Amino acid sequence: MTATGSAQTSSELQTALGAMWGSRDPDVRLQELVNQAPSGSPLLLIDGERREAHSGARFDNVDPTTERVMGSTADAGPEDVEEAIAAARRAFDETTWATDHAFRRRCLEQLHAGLVRVADDLRATAVWEVGAAVRTTHAFHSDFALDLLPWFAELAESYDYDLTLPDQPWAAGTRRLIAREPVGVVAAITPWNFPLYTAMTKIAPALASGNTVILKPAPQTPWHATLLARVVAEETDIPAGVLNIVPTSDNAVAEILTTDRRVDMVHFTGSTAVGRKIITNSAERIGRVALELGGKSANILLDDAPIADIVPVAAGMVCWSAGQGCVLPTRLLVPQDRYDEAVQLATAAYHGIAYGDPRDPLVIQGPQVSAVQRERVLSFIEKGEAEGATLLAGGGIPAHLDTGYFVEPTLFGDVDRNATIAQQEIFGPVLCLMPYRDEADAIALANGTAYGLAGSVFSADQDRAVSVARRVRSGMMSVNGGFFYARDLPVGGYKQSGLGHECGVQGFEEFLETKAIAIGV
Missing domain, CATH: 3.40.605.10 (Aldehyde Dehydrogenase; Chain A, domain 1)
Structure with a gap:
């Protein structure tokens, strides 16, 4: 199995996605190790x-x-x-x-x-x-x-x-x-x-x-x-x-x-x-x-944010670790008057995500951890379509991958804020692209789930972004790409x-x- 989609993605996007959260090219020894069969007798x-x-x-x-x-x-x-x-x-x-x-x-x-x-x-x-x-x-x-x-x-x-x-x-x-x-x-x-x-x-x-x-x-x-x-x-x-x-x-x-x-x-x-x-x-x-x-983290792009630069990477982040991360920003909130532009950018990015065999050094997204988890993700995708969301990319098991618990990078648009896929944690490579009317609506949308683990805000005005971050009811917030994981920084959530x-x-x-x-x- 080889990486899929990278030919359709700009080299800048692949580089940005590849560099997320400490990612880097594996050295020779690590590449040799992952291609070997595991050994040992794991004990209590x-x-x-x-x-x-x-x-x-x-x-x-x-x-x-x-x-x-x-x-x-x-x-x-x-x-x-x-x-x-x-x-x-x-x-x-x-x-x-x-x-x-x-x-x-x-x-x-x-x-x-x-x-x-x-x-x-x-x-x-x-x-x-x-x-x-x-x-x-x-x-x-x-x-x-x-x-x-x-x-x-x-x-x-x-x-x-x-x-x-x-x-x-x-x-x-x-x-x-x-x-x-x-x-x-x-x-x-x-x-x-x-x-x-x-x-x-x-x-x-x-x-x-x-x-x-x-x-x-x-x-x-x-x-x-x-x-x-x-x-x-x-x-x-x-x-x-x-x-x-x-x-x-x-x-x-x-x-x-x-x-x-x-x-x-x-x-x-x-x-x-x-x-x-x-x-x-x-x-x-x-x-x-x-x-x-x-978590059901929201990534808020304010109306002065450079959407063309941010949307592709923000969308692709959900595919990191096959979407199996509680803090991943699985809801991308964009201004209503730039929603169509965001749809085009995110769709292009999702058609270009490199996914497949995790041993391939070009791959960003590997499989779900188990058959049970894959079925869970697919059931949410079915629920999203049944409740009226528009499937913009992905949505199923990759036809070209004969083995492995893979799910295609999946993008939904026209997602109602009360829809199941907008409210519940999916734990898979599934993103909800959602428009908002104004800043107050964006904050209400971000806060409108039972969760409060993490979130992100992007703005050309740092003080404005921090002000919005303070009003989101989540335990961790990233402003303009700031990284909230550190050994001396507390990690915790609000609400459920x-x-x-x-x-x-x-x-x-x-x-x-x-x-x-x-x-x-």
């Missing part, structure tokens, strides 16, 4: 030991590009998860991990060094099990994720865990301080779209702040986590039980982590529907939750897009309890 990590599941069960890992089974992974059962929870509980309660800040820093620095050494293997794994385009794997599938570790490692030691308040001169007087202490045992449940990055946004701050962790990766993409397990076991001094990794194919087994009273916190990234279930389970045990959920934050000091503090101490003097 429980109480410091890499091993098979007690039952001996394993589950298949399927290449979404070829639809072939690449290998299998140890499949954790209830008894394995029970042992992981017990190990994490014991490591938190009976060791000095929670109080030895310098030791935690050293262990996280070791983990960073070990993962850097296998960075190309992590990138290749993203191509094999996610279907990520090889040129995009230097971003969230490796560099951005690994960059979190040294920052949180330093914070583990430098953070001021005790804050002294002025004495209170009542009675005999009272000294007062506020102590920040780790929550305890954290269950980290991660999705399949950016498995390494979403794991690091949980593991790095949770461990740095003194917690112990049980990581449950998505069954579609377990090998990122099992490679992490190997590095932890072989190249770090992280004590047994501090980090446990339990891939499982059974959602009922995974749910144990959300109901067990020995788990102090559940940190989840994934769908809003699953987030609701986790909240319900946590209510039963009165446990802390942090949720990074779905989540609770709490990842990254930044705010993300570190998600994993801390607050204790007030008053001392009579």
Whole structure:
């Protein structure tokens, strides 16, 4: 399979799309790796030991590009998860991990060094099990994720865990301080779209702040986590039980982590529907939750924005990672009097998106992660047409690709703001092009969904764009192409897009309890 559509796209557009979010041409070694067959025997990590599941069960890992089974992974059962929870509980309660800040820093620095050494293997794994385009794997599938570790490692030691308040001169007087202490045992449940990055946004701050962790990766993409397990076991001094990794194919087994009273916190990234279930389970045990959920981000092009320059790239962004990103701007809002121009620009761009085999260094869009996900995307496309939207490009399975879970880059126009495809997260390469009347209407349109994760604004007037960004009810906003992912910048959503934050000091503090101490003097 080869890249499709690039001949119809200007070289400038291909360059711009190729450079998005840290994308770059793969070097020779990485290209060789992704063309090899995966090897190894992915195992669980429980109480410091890499091993098979007690039952001996394993589950298949399927290449979404070829639809072939690449290998299998140890499949954790209830008894394995029970042992992981017990190990994490014991490591938190009976060791000095929670109080030895310098030791935690050293262990996280070791983990960073070990993962850097296998960075190309992590990138290749993203191509094999996610279907990520090889040129995009230097971003969230490796560099951005690994960059979190040294920052949180330093914070583990430098953070001021005790804050002294002025004495209170009542009675005999009272000294007062506020102590920040780790929550305890954290269950980290991660999705399949950016498995390494979403794991690091949980593991790095949770461990740095003194917690112990049980990581449950998505069954579609377990090998990122099992490679992490190997590095932890072989190249770090992280004590047994501090980090446990339990891939499982059974959602009922995974749910144990959300109901067990020995788990102090559940940190989840994934769908809003699953987030609701986790909240319900946590209510039963009165446990802390942090949720990074779905999105329906709007990209607002104000009437003074250079539409001819922005529309092609803004449209193409939705095809990055096959549209499988919660922050991707899946609604493109343009002034009504320039809507026809935007349709022409976006349609031309969509006919020129390079998609196909993710091992091809020209490709931007690979396959959906699974047959189930492809069917979900196609069902939304059918719903869009049934509800009256105009299909401008794509809309089906590529006729020229015999294998792989591919969906054509798909563009809809004439989308009613209340239509299903304008309201619900599709998680595929599907863009809704929507006109607005004036600035107030654009903001209302952007805010008119149940989500509030991210968004973008473009304007020739930076102050105006920032003013609009402030009025959009989303946790992250990009102005004129600004990049809101950084290790020191908090990530989180409004409304049904989540609770709490990842990254930044705010993300570190998600994993801390607050204790007030008053001392009579």
